[in-house]
Amino acid sequence: xxxxxxxxxxxxxxxxxxxxxxxxxxxxxxxxxxxxxxxxxxxxxxxxxxxxxxxxxxxxxxxxxxxxxxxxxxxxxxxxxxxxxxxxxxxxxxxxxxxxxxxxxxxxxxxxxxxxxxxxxxxxxxxxxxxxxxxxxxxx
Amino acid sequence: xxxxxxxxxxxxxxxxxxxxxxxxxxxxxxxxxxxxxxxxxxxxxxxxxxxxxxxxxxxxxxxxxxxxxxxxxxxxxxxxxxxxxxxxxxxxxxxxxxxxxxxxxxxxxxxxxxxxxxxxxxxxxxxxxxxxxxxxxxxxxxxxxxxxxxxxxxxxxxxxxxx
Numbered sequence: 001x002x003x004x005x006x007x008x009x010x011x012x013x014x015x016x017x018x019x020x021x022x023x024x025x026x027x028x029x030x031x032x033x034x035x036x037x038x039x040x041x042x043x044x045x046x047x048x049x050x051x052x053x054x055x056x057x058x059x060x061x062x063x064x065x066x067x068x069x070x071x072x073x074x075x076x077x078x079x080x081x082x083x084x085x086x087x088x089x090x091x092x093x094x095x096x097x098x099x100x101x102x103x104x105x106x107x108x109x110x111x112x113x114x115x116x117x118x119x120x121x122x123x124x125x126x127x128x129x130x131x132x133x134x135x136x137x138x139x140x
Numbered sequence: 141x142x143x144x145x146x147x148x149x150x151x152x153x154x155x156x157x158x159x160x161x162x163x164x165x166x167x168x169x170x171x172x173x174x175x176x177x178x179x180x181x182x183x184x185x186x187x188x189x190x191x192x193x194x195x196x197x198x199x200x201x202x203x204x205x206x207x208x209x210x211x212x213x214x215x216x217x218x219x220x221x222x223x224x225x226x227x228x229x230x231x232x233x234x235x236x237x238x239x240x241x242x243x244x245x246x247x248x249x250x251x252x253x254x255x256x257x258x259x260x261x262x263x264x265x266x267x268x269x270x271x272x273x274x275x276x277x278x279x280x281x282x283x284x285x286x287x288x289x290x291x292x293x294x295x296x297x298x299x300x301x302x303x
Binding site: 086117 | 190220223277280
């Protein structure tokens with residue numbers, strides 16, 4: 001009887017867990033692994049990601065006179081504001097906003113759009129990994 | 141007898157006046173077009189409502205939406221590119237609910253809702269200082285004054301201009 005209760009309890013807990021999880025669930029760590037594989041493929045001398053390099057990249061103005069920080073602010077733990085439409089943007093750092101970097105397709109979509117806006121080109125896997133390294137290093 | 145005819149004259153006047161007022165109100169509402177929009181689509185809400193509020197499909201005619209959706213990679217100066225399937229799905233929703241009546245009369249050259257004739261007519265009395273207010277910043281920022289815009293409600297009773 002006791003075992004039966006535990007089995008049912010476990011089953012309920014697992015089902016609820018699946019229901020609460022988004023369809024294409026990932027973690028920032030898994031997404032970072034994807035960037036690492038891509039970076040290695042493009043560069044045999046790949047020597048890891050750097051939070052410091054990521055921070056510089058995040059805050060630097062690039063060819064279109066915008067930086068990532070133009071909208072996300074220089075503090076990714078805080079909410080941002082869209083530079084042209086003034087709409088609020090939820091924080092980018094996963095410690096401040098656990099929904100960030102949990103959906104690989106969404107991450108790809110936004111890196112493509114925002115790199116085009118800020119740099120006028122796509123970002124390399126090295127650049128994306130550095131930025132993610134920086135964002136995950138920030139603690140609330 | 142005299143009181144009875146006076147009474148009748150009074151009645152007729154009151155009835156005519158109220159009928160006239162009702163007509164004026166109904167016509168004004170019809171001329172302005174509805175100001176509450178309920179059509180919704182989860183992908184439209186998610187994809188079009190991130191950088192700005194999801195603008196109701198009723199605010200632009202169908203040909204304009206078709207042009208918007210075919211140029212998302214260069215969307216008013218930013219890349220708002222979508223995968224083809226999602227873009228097609230949202231496109232159908234936009235065109236099916238696109239502007240009709242007055243808002244669709246003059247198919248504008250512009251794709252900016254704020255540059256259409258109906259938008260400018262509706263906002264002609266808004267003082268320049270309001271447009272330049274730091275809480276407004278851009279004409280695209282509907283919610284700055286239309287406090288219930290995110291629920292599709294642009295009615296006059298829910299307008300609060302920033303001070």
